[in-house]
Amino acid sequence: MRERIEKVEREITEIVIANKQDAEAFRILYLGSKGVLKSFYQEFRAVGADEKKELGQRLNELKLKIEEKLSKITWEETENNVATKIDFTRPGRSTQIGSLHPLTLIRNELIHVFSKIGFSISEGPEIEDDWHNFSALNFAPDHPARDMQDTFFIDSMMEGFSLRTHTSSVQVRVMENEKPPIRTISPGRVYRNEAISARAHCFFHQIEGLYIDKNVSFADLKQTLDYFAKSIFGGDAKIRLRPSYFPFTEPSAEVDVSCTLCHGGGCGVCKHTGWLEILGCGMVDPNVLDSCGIDSTIYSGFAFGMGIERIAQLKYRVTDLRLYSENDIRFLNQFHF
Numbered sequence: 001m002r003e004r005i006e007k008v009e010r011e012i013t014e015i016v017i018a019n020k021q022d023a024e025a026f027r028i029l030y031l032g033s034k035g036v037l038k039s040f041y042q043e044f045r046a047v048g049a050d051e052k053k054e055l056g057q058r059l060n061e062l063k064l065k066i067e068e069k070l071s072k073i074t075w076e077e078t079e080n081n082v083a084t085k086i087d088f089t090r091p092g093r094s095t096q097i098g099s100l101h102p103l104t105l106i107r108n109e110l111i112h113v114f115s116k117i118g119f120s121i122s123e124g125p126e127i128e129d130d131w132h133n134f135s136a137l138n139f140a141p142d143h144p145a146r147d148m149q150d151t152f153f154i155d156s157m158m159e160g161f162s163l164r165t166h167t168s169s170v171q172v173r174v175m176e177n178e179k180p181p182i183r184t185i186s187p188g189r190v191y192r193n194e195a196i197s198a199r200a201h202c203f204f205h206q207i208e209g210l211y212i213d214k215n216v217s218f219a220d221l222k223q224t225l226d227y228f229a230k231s232i233f234g235g236d237a238k239i240r241l242r243p244s245y246f247p248f249t250e251p252s253a254e255v256d257v258s259c260t261l262c263h264g265g266g267c268g269v270c271k272h273t274g275w276l277e278i279l280g281c282g283m284v285d286p287n288v289l290d291s292c293g294i295d296s297t298i299y300s301g302f303a304f305g306m307g308i309e310r311i312a313q314l315k316y317r318v319t320d321l322r323l324y325s326e327n328d329i330r331f332l333n334q335f336h337f
């Protein structure tokens with residue numbers, strides 16, 4: 001009997017109880033009215049007096065072990081039993097997917113629009129020398145843009161360098177390195193020494209456009225801009241050109257697009273004029289062509305430059321420039337398209 005009690009002891013430590021049914025089967029097998037323990041007790045009655053004490057003790061220990069295993073398992077393991085805890089009808093937890101930044105969206109859209117009419121993409125450095133940012137673009141030595149007030153100059157070690165103030169510097173690099181016909185746009189970040197407010201920032205983004213070939217005329221420029229405005233702002237968008245001045249273009253113009261909100265009727269966004277200023281443009285000044293190694297007696301071209309934030313502002317009605325660089329998730333989350 002002693003050996004059989006020991007065998008049962010070993011047996012119960014090895015039994016795995018995984019769920020409620022297992023626990024019940026275990027209970028019936030060992031503690032049930034026809035169970036193992038019951039038959040041991042029946043046998044025990046016939047045990048001689050000399051063994052009674054020891055075997056009685058052993059039987060009690062076995063009973064305790066069985067009960068202990070059962071109580072632990074019943075309450076712990078069946079609680080943890082995944083099948084009884086999970087509600088498979090509950091909706092799943094969705095993964096958060098990021099979105100492109102609004103400025104990236106607009107930049108990509110502009111690239112798409114211009115690539116459809118044959119414009120390539122070119123890029124240049126953000127730290128630029130005086131030649132590419134100013135001199136080659138026909139800025140006079142005393143032009144106010146060269147002033148510390150407007151431009152971030154890089155001191156000491158890199159004298160003559162500044163953070164580019166516009167992407168027009170990339171025009172120069174392209175013209176120096178490529179032969180006409182040239183048809184390219186240059187998106188990128190630019191820097192100005194401005195106090196940060198809702199309407200001004202010390203860095204923002206531009207896209208520059210450049211087209212050089214034989215017989216390029218102002219009409220080509222106008223047509224290209226009309227195509228651009230209709231592609232970005234919708235088929236009923238109109239453009240208006242006003243004479244202006246830039247050192248690197250002659251003639252120069254500033255371009256307005258019909259107000260995207262009131263469609264010309266007049267509203268707060270367009271200050272009741274029906275028009276919104278969006279870019280600067282002009283025919284590339286012959287001085288600039290010659291400075292960049294392109295013969296201005298053979299070639300002509302047009303250029304334009306626009307702020308990406310400005311286009312985003314008109315498309316998404318974001319009126320505070322600071323929002324673009326604050327990375328507020330509540331702002332960025334609105335651009336899941």
Ligand code: DAH
Nearest residue numbers: 166168280281282303304305
């Ligand atoms: N570079 C000018 C600016 O930052 C924008 C500009 C005006 C670019 C006329 C051009 C242009 O290419 O022809 O304000």
